[in-house]
Amino acid sequence: MLVSGMFRKLRLILLIAVLVVVSLNAVLSQIRTTDWNTSLWVVVYPLNADGREDTQHYIDSLKESQFDDIERFFTKESKRYQLNAEAPVQVMLAPQLKEQLPEPPENPSIIGNVLWSLHMRYWSWRQDSWQGPDSDVKIYMRFFSPDNPKRLRHSLGLQKGLIGIVNGYADVEYQGQNNLIAAHELLHTLGASDKYDPATNWPVWPDGYAAPTQEPLLPQTKAEIMGGRVQISPSIALIPPSLEHVVVGAATAIEVNWQSGE
Template structure:
């Protein structure tokens, strides 16, 4: 056989083998992601805390301690829909804090190229953090990275985040002190639920959507709501006002969200029109 033809066949064979391996891995990953929301077994989620700047050590310790409280709260909400659940089906494992010198990549753009670049940059960033914190990446079903920053003088407290819908990685940022620990963990839970397939329950103006953004849409009287729906993030006080939750005890998983992540299998009633919340306090 001519040497050139032999080398060509070898290259084709190698490339074909790589393609088959990549396709097999992709199929396994898709099935593994879907299995998370079948809830046949608990999922394990890494909460990776990063510190940027002079953040209160006491607040960081408190943040790590409250991760267990968040886990218990999510278990309580699960049992509202699945009373038979006897163990935590979402296990939260804290890692860090890891000292970083720059924040994670910003929210991805809208074009395919921008999203591709963002994916690569985020992978590089989180890989470095994982090595520093000893995060067992392959052993976790999802990872939420929480960047803690010191509050800035003269500015409102900032809490924000982004994540891949149905993916494995979410990012949250919080201006952290003793008063914002639970607020930061609330956003961690919000981004986690995005990775499980839940959608936002607020509109383009940041106002809670009614009724799907309510903690208890059948409550009589409807207002004030007892807590904040996890994907709406604010507690609706009355027909014109909503505020940020005070603690993790106010975290609720509404019926629409429960349906999206597989906690609830019965159909959810169709949305009914109602007046929007006029004064939404987003955080």
């Protein structure tokens, strides 16, 4: 009886120790990735999500330079906030992963989301085709054929684990939007929040607008990165074709430590 009680206490102590280590690691990772003292190393992992030949052909043709606009976007926008970083983000392309990542729950719940997040982080730890410098953030880019009739699921970013999942189309005409989504999810991993109405997917004023104080307010000519769309009129909001038409708004800049919230 005494041994059994001691064993339970030991298990509890070990569990608490693991939770403390995990929590401390998450806090330290968040501090490290948003202090902007050094470049943030982002590795993109392509996956053939629908198994089609045309999707595979596109993945086979991918080059690291096709993700350069993500780097240019972060460099340009960080300079607007006087961030002292020559290259705040560096993006590298890993070899294709063959094993598919765990699918997020169809009907998410708190427990379901937690379990999936843990599963995803474990899967990410086990599946790694990258042989270069250690990454700060991993972006899994799941490619689908433009001819695939299935509607793409929502992309997402995990702050705990520093993981982004992008569902995109395997075509050069869509790579600009794929990179836009990747930048959006990357900012999620750094603590940025969505700035659009989930019911309509339209940006929420003022934080979701690129130019919230312009007069007249509409039409907007660019999108705020976490707002996701350019509000053209009260009834029209368009997804921009690339990061050239996107800015980082003040609220997002505060969330990722580009400027003070005071």
